[in-house]
Amino acid sequence: MSFEPKIVGFLCNWCSYAGADLAGTSRIHYPPNLRVIRVMCSARIDPTFVLRALAGGADGVLICGCHPGDCHYSEGNYKAMRRYPLLKQVLAQYGVEDARVRLEWVSASEGQRFADVVTDMTEKIHALGPSRIRAHLQLDKVER
Amino acid sequence: MAPEKKLQIALYWGAACGGCDVAVLDTNEFILDVAALADIRLWPIAVDGKYRDVEAMQDGELDLTIFSGAVRNSENERIAKLLRQKSKLLVAFGSCAHMGGIPGLANTTTREAIFDRAYLHNPSIEQGSQTIPRPETKVAAGTLDLPSFYRRVYKLADIVDVDYYVPGCPPAPSQVKAVLLAIAQGDLPPKGSVVGAADQAVCDECTREKKEKKLKRFYRPWEIIQDPAKCLMDQGILCAGAATRGGCGVRCPNTGQGCRGCYGPLPNVIDHGAKFLSAVASIIDSNDPEEIRKVLEGIPDFACIAYRFGMPASLLQRNLQS
Numbered sequence: 001m002s003f004e005p006k007i008v009g010f011l012c013n014w015c016s017y018a019g020a021d022l023a024g025t026s027r028i029h030y031p032p033n034l035r036v037i038r039v040m041c042s043a044r045i046d047p048t049f050v051l052r053a054l055a056g057g058a059d060g061v062l063i064c065g066c067h068p069g070d071c072h073y074s075e076g077n078y079k080a081m082r083r084y085p086l087l088k089q090v091l092a093q094y095g096v097e098d099a100r101v102r103l104e105w106v107s108a109s110e111g112q113r114f115a116d117v118v119t120d121m122t123e124k125i126h127a128l129g130p131s132r133i134r135a136h137l138q139l140d141k142v143e144r
Numbered sequence: 145m146a147p148e149k150k151l152q153i154a155l156y157w158g159a160a161c162g163g164c165d166v167a168v169l170d171t172n173e174f175i176l177d178v179a180a181l182a183d184i185r186l187w188p189i190a191v192d193g194k195y196r197d198v199e200a201m202q203d204g205e206l207d208l209t210i211f212s213g214a215v216r217n218s219e220n221e222r223i224a225k226l227l228r229q230k231s232k233l234l235v236a237f238g239s240c241a242h243m244g245g246i247p248g249l250a251n252t253t254t255r256e257a258i259f260d261r262a263y264l265h266n267p268s269i270e271q272g273s274q275t276i277p278r279p280e281t282k283v284a285a286g287t288l289d290l291p292s293f294y295r296r297v298y299k300l301a302d303i304v305d306v307d308y309y310v311p312g313c314p315p316a317p318s319q320v321k322a323v324l325l326a327i328a329q330g331d332l333p334p335k336g337s338v339v340g341a342a343d344q345a346v347c348d349e350c351t352r353e354k355k356e357k358k359l360k361r362f363y364r365p366w367e368i369i370q371d372p373a374k375c376l377m378d379q380g381i382l383c384a385g386a387a388t389r390g391g392c393g394v395r396c397p398n399t400g401q402g403c404r405g406c407y408g409p410l411p412n413v414i415d416h417g418a419k420f421l422s423a424v425a426s427i428i429d430s431n432d433p434e435e436i437r438k439v440l441e442g443i444p445d446f447a448c449i450a451y452r453f454g455m456p457a458s459l460l461q462r463n464l465q466s
Contacts, residue, residue: 047418051459068431075431082436083425086446090421093252093447095464132464140302140461144218144294 005059005125009034009118010045014072015107016064022111030115031122034062041065043076047087050101057134060100060125062117067105077105099124100131151182151328153208154198156227157189158220159247159297160213164238165189167314168210171321181328182207186227198226206231208327212314214240214247214456215298218279219291228304233327239313239406241300242338243416244456246313248297249448251455251462255295296462297455308333310340313406313453316392341391343411346403349390354378358429362442365401376402377427382443384450387413387420406453415459417450 011017017038023030039045042065050061063084065077084103091101102121106114157165169175169190178184185206186193209231215221228234239245250258263269263276279292300306310323319340326332326339333339342349354375363380370376376383376397383402385394389410396403409416424446428439443449451458 047421048413048415048459051415051418055459055461078431079426081431081433082428083422085433085437085440086421086425086443089440090417090447090450093445093463094460096460133460136464137461140296140298144221144292 003126003130005033005122005130006057007034007060007062007118007121007125008053008058009036009062009064010039010042010049011036011106012042012044012065012072012077013038013040015066015070015105016042016114018108019064019106019110019114022108023115024111026111028111028115030118033122033125034118041071041073041076042080043071043073045080047083047090050087054096054100054131054133055137057131059128059131060102060121062121063101063103064106064114064117065103067107070107096131096133097128099128151207152185152205153182153210154186154193154206154227154231155184155189155210156186156212156223158211158213158224158241158300159216159245160238160240161246162189163314164212164240167238167312167317167320170317171324172317174321174324178324195223195226198223198230201230203229204232208233208235210235210237211241211300212238214244215294215300215303216247216250217291217293221294221303222291224300224304233307234304235308235310235323235327236300236306237310238315239311239408239453241306242309242311242457243408243454244297244299245453248299248455248457249452251296252448253463254465255293259293299454299456302456307335309336309338311338311389311407312341312392313404315340316395318393319391338389338408338411341389341407344390345410346385346388346390346392346394346397346407350375350385350394350397352376352397357427359427359439360429361439370400372400382424382449384420384452386423387416404452405450408454408457416454417447417458420450421446 011020042063045063053061065080068077071077104117184191186198209227215224236242240247259276277290279290281288323340352375353373355378357377359380361380365381370379381402383397384405385397385403388403388405389407392407413419428436430436
């Protein structure tokens with residue numbers, strides 16, 4: 001059976017979720033590998049969410065928020081912007097490949113851009129292969 | 145009238161430094177009350193007692209086992225399982241048993257890399273030495289065995305069912321005393337509780353003055369003359385107090401060091417390091433990705449800071465290569 005990546009997407013309600021909706025209503029085609037979770041703001045995306053998705057078997061995690069300066073809550077996306085590089089540093093120390101977690105800004109008018117981001121990320125994770133995190137955690141229970 | 149039966153207890157260390165045992169002794173003369181109250185059946189650091197004596201016990205013969213240390217090798221696992229079988233109550237005592245502790249940081253690397261560093265390529269060993277620990281060695285008199293070194297470090301609850309957790313590196317002696325008394329009196333909270341600690345963050349108990357946090361750079365403690373009255377994070381010195389369970393008496397910030405996080409996450413938090421990460425990154429005073437990157441260069445090796453005492457208890461638990 002060929003590998004189909006499971007990607008969890010956390011999309012902010014005001015820009016990126018509307019951008020994804022626009023991609024849909026505009027009938028733009030993109031891979032069906034993204035499982036979308038709508039959150040009120042990219043600042044709501046606790047790093048715990050990303051780690052939990054990966055530990056639970058996600059092959060990738062996409063975080064999308066409003067472009068800098070456009071946050072519905074003025075500065076929520078700046079919080080996401082600051083946490084992301086530190087989270088990436090921690091993930092690298094855990095040995096998680098760079099392409100598995102990604103932050104992108106997508107506005108409500110950028111349906112095409114949303115489709116392009118999902119397509120590109122799906123292709124990159126396809127090339128990377130399945131995440132080994134969940135299998136390792138299962139294996140640790142029986143093999144010391 | 146027959147004298148009331150004494151409590152039967154065991155204290156054991158897995159992968160630990162012995163500091164938790166010292167914390168028990170740091171209860172000073174109280175330890176004599178413990179001795180009057182209880183028969184200590186096994187305590188490798190302080191009293192004699194052999195594994196075979198424990199093996200000869202009935203199941204549940206021990207009232208209490210206080211287990212400090214993580215599970216790093218097959219001996220730790222074997223004794224953890226043995227003591228679980230023989231004890232009515234098993235307490236994970238100290239950060240290592242609770243969350244993996246400092247030994248848990250070995251989960252950032254591999255068994256092979258550890259052996260290479262410790263036994264093969266190290267300035268303090270004989271050059272060219274190829275001696276590494278093997279589970280079995282054949283000699284003229286027969287086969288010698290050593291515990292086998294696991295690929296990664298586990299917290300105690302990964303191996304056996306744990307009744308209570310006492311956090312801390314080491315647990316504060318006052319809390320040790322309170323916990324021992326509670327058990328002696330049968331005054332027990334629900335199974336699985338964290339005892340001997342607060343439900344609020346270290347910051348709640350810390351008396352340093354706290355203001356809105358905005359940072360342009362982080363400082364190592366030696367890079368700055370700190371103001372002892374002000375919040376360490378306000379001054380750019382990393383402190384895990386905001387994300388860490390209190391009850392320790394604010395030991396580190398009171399002596400000018402940032403909280404290391406040894407009491408573990410607050411109640412209902414899944415991943416301690418993720419919460420610390422959020423708190424640290426959010427207060428960077430910049431909206432420019434390049435400048436943020438530069439500020440973050442001031443805190444390299446953040447995984448080992450965020451999960452200093454709890455990598456095996458984190459969501460990802462270990463490096464994928466290990």
